[in-house]
Amino acid sequence: MSENFKTIRELAEELGVSKQAIQYHIKYLTNKNRQTNDKGVVVLSHEEQLFIRSRVDKQTNKKQTNRQIKGKQIDKETNSRQTADKETTWSFTNYLRSELEAVKKNRDTQLAAKDKQIENKDAQISQMQNLLDQQQRLALQDKKLLEEYKSEIKELKSLSIPKQGSEKDDSIPKENSAENRVKEPQNKKWWHFSRRM
Secondary structure (H helix, E strand, C coil), rough: CCCCCCEEEHHHHHHCCCCHHHHHHHHHCCCCEEEEECCEEEEEHHHHHHHHHHHHHHHHHHHHHHCCCCCCHHHHHHHHHHHHHHHHHHHHHHHHHHHHHHHHHHHHHHHHHHHHHHHHHHHHHHHHHHHHHHHHHHHHHHHHHHHHHHHHHHHHHHHHHCCCHHHHHHHHHCCCCCHHHHHHHHHHCCCHHHCCC
């Protein structure tokens, strides 16, 4: 792991506070996703360490100012604190800038992904519109073909079926037709002929 990264325990030992105090200050960091080392232990970046240092220093400085009585010690500590405050303020602004840059990069990648998804959806919508247009055209063609087939069927029916008035005339046998006259003698038996003679 890089020298810039420290575990919570290492930072707590370095600052002389408990691990719980470090975890308390971690809550105030903007980045919610913590990096871990090879063993799965949470590690803090240099900027995060500086942020936690500044918060711990502020708390310890409040306690120390209440305890110290002598003016010389106070002057020395204020000078060192002022330089430390300048360093922590500078490091804190750097930390915030780095976090802001990370948020911007994340936002830019998310926006690029969303733009690509929108382009894909637009392409899908246009493809669906084309398919819908094709389906409507095919349905219209089918309707026209059905109408043509119906008209052809009607024409064929009118050609194959004779008119109803002629059917009745053909189906009723005429009494005086030549076929009926020829059939009458065939129905008679031969013995009737012998009696007449």
